[in-house]
Amino acid sequence: MELTSFYFLLFALAVAVAYFILPKKIRWIALLAASYAFYLISSPKTLVFMVFTTIVTFLGGLYIGKQNKKHKAYLARHGQELSRDRKKALKASVQKKKKRMVFLVLLLNFGVLAMVKYFRYYIEALGFADLGFDLGILIPLGISFYTFQSVAYIIDLYRNKFDADRNIFKFALFLSFFPLLIQGPISRYDQLAGQLYEGHSFSYRNLTFGAQLILWGFFKKLVIADRAGIFVSAVFDNYTEYEGLYIVIALLMYSIQIYGDFSGGIDISRGVAQILGIELTNNFERPYFSDSLSEFWRRWHITLGNWCRDYIFYPISLSKGFGKVGKALRKVLGDRLGKLFPVIVAQLATFLVIGIWHGAEFKYVAYGLYNGGIIISGMIFAPLLEWVVKILRINTEAFSWKLFQIGRTFFLIVLGRILPKAASFSVAMAMLKSMLAFNPGIITEGGIFTHGLTANDFTILGLCCVVWFCVSLMQENGWRIREALERQNMLFRWGIYLTAFAVVLVFGIYGPGYDAAAFIYRGF
Amino acid sequence: MKNIMTIKEFFRGFVFLIIGFFLLVYLNNVFTLADSNESRQIFNGMYAEKDNTLDGVYIGASSVNRFFAAPYAFNQAGVAVYSLGIASEPFVYNRYIMEEVLKTQKPKFFLIEMRWFNRTEDYVTETHIRNVSDSMRFLSWNRIQGINAVLDYYEKGENDLDYEKINYYFPIVKYHNRWQADDFYKEDILLARTTRDTKGFLMTDTNTFKQVNEVLLPGYTEEIAPLTEVTQECLDDFLDYCDSIPADVVFTLSPFPVIEDDMKHLNQAIKTVSDRGYLFVNCCTEEAANDMGIDWKNDFYDEKHVNIQGAEKFTSYIVKHLQEYYDLEDHRGDPAYKSWEDSYDAYVEFSAEERKKMDQ
Numbered sequence: 001m002e003l004t005s006f007y008f009l010l011f012a013l014a015v016a017v018a019y020f021i022l023p024k025k026i027r028w029i030a031l032l033a034a035s036y037a038f039y040l041i042s043s044p045k046t047l048v049f050m051v052f053t054t055i056v057t058f059l060g061g062l063y064i065g066k067q068n069k070k071h072k073a074y075l076a077r078h079g080q081e082l083s084r085d086r087k088k089a090l091k092a093s094v095q096k097k098k099k100r101m102v103f104l105v106l107l108l109n110f111g112v113l114a115m116v117k118y119f120r121y122y123i124e125a126l127g128f129a130d131l132g133f134d135l136g137i138l139i140p141l142g143i144s145f146y147t148f149q150s151v152a153y154i155i156d157l158y159r160n161k162f163d164a165d166r167n168i169f170k171f172a173l174f175l176s177f178f179p180l181l182i183q184g185p186i187s188r189y190d191q192l193a194g195q196l197y198e199g200h201s202f203s204y205r206n207l208t209f210g211a212q213l214i215l216w217g218f219f220k221k222l223v224i225a226d227r228a229g230i231f232v233s234a235v236f237d238n239y240t241e242y243e244g245l246y247i248v249i250a251l252l253m254y255s256i257q258i259y260g261d262f263s264g265g266i267d268i269s270r271g272v273a274q275i276l277g278i279e280l281t282n283n284f285e286r287p288y289f290s291d292s293l294s295e296f297w298r299r300w301h302i303t304l305g306n307w308c309r310d311y312i313f314y315p316i317s318l319s320k321g322f323g324k325v326g327k328a329l330r331k332v333l334g335d336r337l338g339k340l341f342p343v344i345v346a347q348l349a350t351f352l353v354i355g356i357w358h359g360a361e362f363k364y365v366a367y368g369l370y371n372g373g374i375i376i377s378g379m380i381f382a383p384l385l386e387w388v389v390k391i392l393r394i395n396t397e398a399f400s401w402k403l404f405q406i407g408r409t410f411f412l413i414v415l416g417r418i419l420p421k422a423a424s425f426s427v428a429m430a431m432l433k434s435m436l437a438f439n440p441g442i443i444t445e446g447g448i449f450t451h452g453l454t455a456n457d458f459t460i461l462g463l464c465c466v467v468w469f470c471v472s473l474m475q476e477n478g479w480r481i482r483e484a485l486e487r488q489n490m491l492f493r494w495g496i497y498l499t500a501f502a503v504v505l506v507f508g509i510y511g512p513g514y515d516a517a518a519f520i521y522r523g524f
Numbered sequence: 525m526k527n528i529m530t531i532k533e534f535f536r537g538f539v540f541l542i543i544g545f546f547l548l549v550y551l552n553n554v555f556t557l558a559d560s561n562e563s564r565q566i567f568n569g570m571y572a573e574k575d576n577t578l579d580g581v582y583i584g585a586s587s588v589n590r591f592f593a594a595p596y597a598f599n600q601a602g603v604a605v606y607s608l609g610i611a612s613e614p615f616v617y618n619r620y621i622m623e624e625v626l627k628t629q630k631p632k633f634f635l636i637e638m639r640w641f642n643r644t645e646d647y648v649t650e651t652h653i654r655n656v657s658d659s660m661r662f663l664s665w666n667r668i669q670g671i672n673a674v675l676d677y678y679e680k681g682e683n684d685l686d687y688e689k690i691n692y693y694f695p696i697v698k699y700h701n702r703w704q705a706d707d708f709y710k711e712d713i714l715l716a717r718t719t720r721d722t723k724g725f726l727m728t729d730t731n732t733f734k735q736v737n738e739v740l741l742p743g744y745t746e747e748i749a750p751l752t753e754v755t756q757e758c759l760d761d762f763l764d765y766c767d768s769i770p771a772d773v774v775f776t777l778s779p780f781p782v783i784e785d786d787m788k789h790l791n792q793a794i795k796t797v798s799d800r801g802y803l804f805v806n807c808c809t810e811e812a813a814n815d816m817g818i819d820w821k822n823d824f825y826d827e828k829h830v831n832i833q834g835a836e837k838f839t840s841y842i843v844k845h846l847q848e849y850y851d852l853e854d855h856r857g858d859p860a861y862k863s864w865e866d867s868y869d870a871y872v873e874f875s876a877e878e879r880k881k882m883d884q
Contacts, residue, residue: 456704
């Protein structure tokens, strides 16, 4: 069931009605039933993997939670009597037990993820599938998202951030909450679980705000992303037939497509959750306004970025081992680079994971390294840039400098996107090479309008992108759009909502004969 | 009580939903199948008829709207029989079209054209279905029921139809991109619900006044071959329905160069209908063709459809039969039937020039 399908909307409506009809105490049961029903409808054959991850994580969590409690209780009883060394030894012993369990849960959860998502790829890539090694397993719906949620839960328990969940059904809801299943956001237990378990009251404001967010998500996904996707597919699926501006425009379009697709889907998920009174984490903060690549990754797929920061970047960069290595390197590389070393390693590891998270192929690894490499280069050569700025007397406070930075970042983002989008790394390289051809005639002579999108489509796309840009600009300047609309006269508000509704219905790319509707991030 | 919906909010939300619903209805009326076969105009004509004024309604496919010249019948005998033929209309739809008619009319009889029985459940295209579903009123429950029945029926055959019912319920799902098409006109946006002024009879200068100019040879036979199980079931169900309605039902088979094998199956349909006690006017026999005076070289514009000469001959023949079985009032001169007088004037006016060319 796709988020943009009529059936999903009906399903969400039915869930909302059931949710608010039931007594508050058991509303979470309605959500659990709905989430598992959604999974059964969408991906019935792979439900077993989610159940497995749920049970493993829940039991592991119980064990770690028990260790935390025992340790805390022991300290409360005997803390006064214990020496500092004894306390340390005791903590180390508990940590060791917890670590073992964390390792086991991670091994099992990542093992499942690796088996269904990555192992399968390598089996096929190495030609073993023909020899009968094909596992014949479908990639479970939302596996990357719920696996990362479960890992965050278990590590946070290890860090004693909260108590373990003692109700496996409630915990199952946390991992399976249906609006999150298709493409996240990757939610944290301490932010989401309480909201899910609590029975929320019906709120007209939540209903209208949620519906507005859903409509906005539909607009971005169906009118913008899927329209851009037609041209992108035409070029990338037949890349040998295109060169120069075709590839440049396809890359630009892909950047629009993937942003509209992913953020549109997230808006729909957040909108549905908001109607139920549940606030999901935002996954985007207008990433194309970023003035550096590192800022972009703080604004794009925020929940994945935060996950990598908390469970990869910090553990590596703040680890004692890398700290020691950094110290040793200061003597060889100098103070600044020595200090940077643990950060560089952590950045590399982070972007390697981000790359691999998107898929098993080398192109994804290369995509991760491309981003990580640029950010690391930026860190290393920061003094050089500062020197250039100083020599050229550039006013870094001026709007033009900010614009240059945004443009530069956008260029790097767009260029890098050729890696995940192309069929393979070598195809990406070939496309980059043929991109250098000079053929402005495709615009002046109208050749560009003969590859899936007509001149009308380009006009619609352009106008809708302008609307999207204006809304983003307002948000960037602190506007809260829905709250601002709420204060407007009813006729004006309704006019906007109904126009948006009509625009989605008429200009959206959907219906029979069109099969590119699947969300891009669903595949990750 | 901040979180709970107030009466004012409930009312506001309700009004908004109503407006949104009407917007949805409007858009679904704008974005439908292009009316190239004028099916919607034919339906609109039927909807536009004054309540309870029709003597009969003739239902079928192009073997009705190209064959039965309703204005000509009115001029001849004063009978108001609307020619509700929708291009390639699947037979399963008949009962739902009849239900739609019965909402505003109390016809003495329905005429049902049976040529469709050449086609089994394996034969259908989406356009055949949409010709009807996109022409009926969007909010008609008969439209929804018709879609369900047709798709359920065709699911039993081997075809590659789109079986997603929702795509038929809401034409905009399929046709929203028509805003870019060459056949999308201002009239579509304005919902200028034009009707044909010839009471469903489809007159086009490209076809109605042409002659096929080759001798067409029908493969008459009295032999019988069974219908497919599904087709037989479909016919039986329809006859059950006919038993339950207040109007009479008369079945017809218009003249055409039938293939012998098809005629054998049609004979089975004729037998089933006759066995159930219904009148069947079979015009696909040598005797009937002779009675009508069908000229197989000059009365057709293609091998399936008659031109205006053939239509007039067929219409007269049907009217003659109807007069035999029903005591039909002559509505000529009745002010309530002025639109029928006008339709005959339009019929004559439209055809005057073209007839001259034909006669030459």
